[in-house]
Amino acid sequence: xxxxxxxxTRLWIAASLVTCLLGCGGEGRGGSGRLTPAxxxxxxxxxxQGTPRQQGLWQGRxxxxxxxxxxxxxxxxxxxxxxxxLSPATKQRRVALLSLLKPARERLPERARQxxxxxxxxxxxxxxxxxxxxxxxxLLRFGSDDSLRLSGRLGQPAQGAxxxxxxxxxxxxxxxxxxxxxRTDEKGVMPxxxxxxxxxxxxxxxxxxxxxxxxxxxxSPLEVGRQGLAGVPFDxxxxxxxxxxxxxxxxxxVLSRTTAHRVAALDPAGGAALEALCALAGDDPLPFAPDAxxxxxxxxxxxxxxxxxxxxxxxxxxxxxSRPVP
Numbered sequence: 001x002x003x004x005x006x007x008x009t010r011l012w013i014a015a016s017l018v019t020c021l022l023g024c025g026g027e028g029r030g031g032s033g034r035l036t037p038a039x040x041x042x043x044x045x046x047x048x049q050g051t052p053r054q055q056g057l058w059q060g061r062x063x064x065x066x067x068x069x070x071x072x073x074x075x076x077x078x079x080x081x082x083x084x085x086l087s088p089a090t091k092q093r094r095v096a097l098l099s100l101l102k103p104a105r106e107r108l109p110e111r112a113r114q115x116x117x118x119x120x121x122x123x124x125x126x127x128x129x130x131x132x133x134x135x136x137x138x139l140l141r142f143g144s145d146d147s148l149r150l151s152g153r154l155g156q157p158a159q160g161a162x163x164x165x166x167x168x169x170x171x172x173x174x175x176x177x178x179x180x181x182x183r184t185d186e187k188g189v190m191p192x193x194x195x196x197x198x199x200x201x202x203x204x205x206x207x208x209x210x211x212x213x214x215x216x217x218x219x220s221p222l223e224v225g226r227q228g229l230a231g232v233p234f235d236x237x238x239x240x241x242x243x244x245x246x247x248x249x250x251x252x253x254v255l256s257r258t259t260a261h262r263v264a265a266l267d268p269a270g271g272a273a274l275e276a277l278c279a280l281a282g283d284d285p286l287p288f289a290p291d292a293x294x295x296x297x298x299x300x301x302x303x304x305x306x307x308x309x310x311x312x313x314x315x316x317x318x319x320x321x322s323r324p325v326p
Contacts, residue, residue, distance in 0.1 A: 031186065033058030038179075043196075049184040052111040053118035059181065059200070060122020067123040067200035070177050071133050074198070077173045078136050078148050097139045098128065103230045104135060104258075112202055112236060123200060130200050135233050137170065137219060138259040150174060150205070152218030154264040154275070162266040162273075164196075164206050164216040174198055178205075193243050203235030207242040212268040215242055215251055220277060222260035228280045231256040238263075248272040 031050020038044045048058040060067065072085065079097075080090045108116070120127045132139075140148045151168035166175045181204070182194045195204025208214035215238050231237070237256035245251035248265035252274060255263065260279040265272070 030054050033062050035062045043179040045180040047182045050186050052115040056115035056118030057122040060119045063199045064123045070199045100139050149219040195239050203239045207239045214266045217261040217263045220260045220262045227259045231258040252276050
């Protein structure tokens with residue numbers, strides 16, 4: 001994918017800074033939002049707090065231009081076989097996929113519905129467009145092209161960090177646009193969860209919280225008969241599992257068993273590292289051996305470097321990794 005022209009990039013940066021100056025700090029329609037621009041080669045970091053609708057609204061307002069740019073590029077890459085997003089053939093393909101979207105939309109949790117409404121209002125894109133991108137590669141499995149997966153490689157390098165490296169034909173479209181999103185509820189009751197996601201998303205590819213529980217997922221090939229579309233969108237279920245599950249095994253158990261995803265779960269404080277294939281007929285989670293002991297840590301974070309996302313932590317006063325908690 002070609003890089004954006006320098007003039008457009010400068011324009012987006014200027015618009016983002018103006019939007020942040022106008023929006024950050026809790027002004028507007030309740031809740032709060034803050035966008036930290038990208039630095040040191042890592043992605044930008046969006047922090048939103050409030051009701052689900054307010055969280056969606058702040059994401060939509062602060063990332064409006066990025067959301068529009070991503071959804072056009074992503075849907076063009078996945079749907080426009082002739083290179084024209086507005087051609088009759090592309091429109092016909094999109095309509096066919098939208099017919100598959102209805103069952104999942106009906107099963108969205110109420111809080112996710114409210115967040116989607118706020119997100120749509122904030123960025124100006126229809127809810128259907130946003131949700132289509134959320135589930136696009138899942139839907140394509142049941143359409144005409146199973147090869148368009150958001151694939152990736154999961155593992156643990158020598159430092160002991162959980163990693164996710166994107167792969168496949170859609171990776172060049174998604175990877176450069178990823179950012180961190182941290183959500184905090186209006187009362188600060190639920191633990192803040194940080195996800196690695198694209199602009200305008202509800203879920204994420206990697207989700208982690210401050211006690212170290214983390215899940216990372218990549219799509220895997222699997223016959224259609226072992227998959228489904230009737231559950232909560234998988235990327236959203238990944239985020240919800242980290243928000244609510246007490247440990248890694250419980251998180252894997254509540255993930256949406258829809259389309260096939262290879263998932264790695266890490267719980268350093270609990271000493272657990274598990275891997276599972278999640279689908280209608282999935283595999284039981286299996287331990288995978290880290291290259292470094294999973295001891296209880298003191299602070300945890302996530303980082304993105306050289307095209308790979310990874311979980312970081314420090315034990316006591318000796319940081320294991322150079323990047324701080326986001």
